[in-house]
Amino acid sequence: MKPVSYLRAQSVEEAAAAHGGRSEARYLGGGTNLVDLMKLGVERPEILVDITRLPLDGVEEQAGGAVRIGATVRNSDLAAHPLIRTRYPVLSQAVLSGASGQLRNMATTGGNLLQRTRCAYFQDLSKPCNKRVPGSGCAAIEGIHHDHAVLGHSPHCVATNPSDLSVALAALDAVVELAGPGGQRTVPVTEFHRLPQDRPELDTVIRPGELITAVVLPPLPDGALSRYRKVRERASYAFALASVAAVLHCEGGEVRHAGIAFGGLAHRPWRARRTEAALLGTRPTPETLARAVEAELAEAVPLRDNAYKVTLAQDLATQVLEALIPSA
Incomplete structure (x- = not known):
């Protein structure tokens, strides 16, 4: 068993400092994807920064009608929230279509955005995968790929993004709020995830040490x-x-x-x-x-x-x- 250091952060600033942008550090929310990958040996962090106690678990209406969803809001709570069900049914429906009820009770909004592909070759250490080991090749291209990408793929990777929530957020023009060693910034969710190109190991544009703090939904036109x-x-x-x-x-x-x-x-x-x-x-x-x-x-x-x-x-x-x- 690989030893892992653990810290439960009390603030966003403490979490960012503990992570420090180090390649061996990971943020831990619900853990429904990260812990699975650790069990498989795909992820081998040395430091886990627990962010579940941070004050990021609210769904709040903002001035002008926008809705801000904290990064640690559980998927079940998000799908059932009155603001989401009434104003953004597409988001509630997307969340409810993903995973089991037990997993939704643990999974978080930020973690859902960051979950990694479910490609079997990515999860199998005995097979080549450019996403897991850059430069090793993509076994899926000539292998079993009936459920892989048909848009935006490259000779280096044909994996698909597994998130249901992210698809709804993309249609809603949501914005991702980030905080990290370099300060705070926002990224449109349509620009948050990357196409593989020649760097498939990079799933998103998130910078080392950055933490998702919230997702903001703009108001929809009346009657949409x-x-x-x-x-x-x-x-x-x-x-x-x-x-x-x-x-x-x-x-x-x-x-x-x-x-x-x-x-x-x-x-x-x-x-x-x-x-x-x-x-x-x-x-x-x-x-x-x-x-x-x-x-x-x-x-x-x-x-x-x-x-x-x-x-x-x-x-x-x-x-x-x-x-x-x-x-x-």
Whole structure:
């Protein structure tokens, strides 16, 4: 057993100082992903900084109608919170579709954003994986990859991001608040996760020692509707083969606002900018919606065994958007 030092931080400043940006240090929240990876030997930290006692567990309405979600808010509490259920149902639905009830009771908002891929090759120390050991190769490209990426992948990595919550946050234009040795900053959630390119070991743009302190949701237009749907290999909890988070606001019979993101298709939640641009100012019909979704998925580059994901995502997104068209 590898010995690990442990510190329970009493403040964000103490946590950042204890971590210090060291490669062998990790922040510990719910631990539902980190502890699993430690058991597998994928993660081998020497220092664990426990942040569960920090005052980051609130959901608060801000001036102007924005909602701030603390980084240590448990997934179950987030999904059940009245502000989230009434104003951002897409987020509540996304959280409830992820993992089991027991895991949601432990998992945190910040940890969900930082969870690592569930690619079997990443978790298997006997197999090459550029995300785990840079330069060792990607076994999934020629191996079992039916549930891997079709958008934004590279010759170095074809893994997908496993988070449901992050997909909804991307569609909602959420902003991530960070604190660390260099001070505080904010990053749009659509820019928080990286595409693999030639550095797949870097999942996010988070800097060494930085800690997620909160996620802020901007107010939606009055009358906006939202929904999250996920397709998986079994009806009980499982990671997405494809998922869609959509926010749609129509006025005068035309689309005035659209926020759409895919999950299960890429190394990060995939914001469907082409689909949104094709929809704005149009009168939504099943035909226009299908064409708009197709404009985004035309960029897909399937692997040998996962071309089905393109059709699956096309049909799923079209159905979700159709359900958001206001009744005449």
